[in-house]
Amino acid sequence: MRSRRNDRRILIYSHDTFGLGHLRRCRTIAHSLVENFKQLSVLILSGSPIIGSFDFRARVDFVRVPGVIKLRNGEYTSLNLHLDIRETMSMRASIIQHTAEEFDPDIFIVDKEPVGLRGELLQTLKTLKRRGTRIILGLRDVMDEPRLLEPEWQRKKAVPALREFYDEIWVYGLPQICDPLEGIALPESVRKKMVYTGYLQREVASRGAPPRGRWARPPRGRGRSSTPPRPGGSSPYATRSSPRRTRARGGAARGAARGGRAAARRPPSRVR
Numbered sequence: 265m266r267s268r269r270n271d272r273r274i275l276i277y278s279h280d281t282f283g284l285g286h287l288r289r290c291r292t293i294a295h296s297l298v299e300n301f302k303q304l305s306v307l308i309l310s311g312s313p314i315i316g317s318f319d320f321r322a323r324v325d326f327v328r329v330p331g332v333i334k335l336r337n338g339e340y341t342s343l344n345l346h347l348d349i350r351e352t353m354s355m356r357a358s359i360i361q362h363t364a365e366e367f368d369p370d371i372f373i374v375d376k377e378p379v380g381l382r383g384e385l386l387q388t389l390k391t392l393k394r395r396g397t398r399i400i401l402g403l404r405d406v407m408d409e410p411r412l413l414e415p416e417w418q419r420k421k422a423v424p425a426l427r428e429f430y431d432e433i434w435v436y437g438l439p440q441i442c443d444p445l446e447g448i449a450l451p452e453s454v455r456k457k458m459v460y461t462g463y464l465q466r467e468v469a470s471r472g473a474p475p476r477g478r479w480a481r482p483p484r485g486r487g488r489s490s491t492p493p494r495p496g497g498s499s500p501y502a503t504r505s506s507p508r509r510t511r512a513r514g515g516a517a518r519g520a521a522r523g524g525r526a527a528a529r530r531p532p533s534r535v536r
Contacts, residue, residue, distance in 0.1 A: 274369055275307050276294060277385065278312070279381040280315070294320075304323065312331070332353070360385065372388075376403060399430050402434045404435075404437070405442045433458045
């Protein structure tokens with residue numbers, strides 16, 4: 265029973281297919297949380313094929329679900345397994361749900377995709393909501409243009425999921441910089457769930473400029489659809505620096521980490 269536990273648990277979902285952005289963000293959040301709360305364990309669910317190449321702090325671990333990759337035509341296919349995509353997605357959904365039921369988190373943080381990749385989170389969201397888990401959607405501060413994002417969310421039925429399952433929407437940024445959902449038709453009940461956390465901080469090794477002529481892929485996002493490699497800059501695959509501290513608003517995180525089930529509303533914290 266969760267009420268009899270001495271520890272606190274947070275489950276983070278990242279649908280990663282190929283890129284690094286989602287994984288690095290989730291890892292940064294997980295590391296910051298365990299640094300600040302000593303009785304907290306964080307488990308990351310990810311489909312990234314390279315998650316095992318990263319170092320993780322104590323009390324942070326991951327479960328890798330079978331990988332998929334997005335083709336240029338927008339369709340998905342299995343990354344390594346010679347399986348139909350429907351079989352792969354069914355397997356992923358089953359692993360995610362079983363992990364969530366066994367881990368029994370106090371908080372479930374979903375990165376970017378409200379219903380998961382092709383709806384693979386829906387059953388897990390229903391299960392955790394019944395258990396009283398606090399469910400958070402985490403968004404980067406810059407999303408796709410409204411003309412692209414709105415029809416995508418309509419197709420995925422994201423807004424009904426936000427209304428039914430989610431307690432808060434954390435925007436990793438500041439309101440004076442960008443509103444990632446500006447121009448999206450959202451009911452007021454959903455918009456009120458938005459909380460700006462400030463920006464995530466990471467340590468970056470300062471060893472001067474990289475050698476001339478080195479080729480690297482700039483971390484622009486969008487996975488394989490990024491621009492081709494070009495000279496200059498440091499490769500994101502070579503960067504393993506640990507984040508120093510993220511001060512996310514975390515009313516829910518603080519409440520769960522200290523034993524509370526619900527967190528009081530408060531203004532967003534400053535980023536250090």
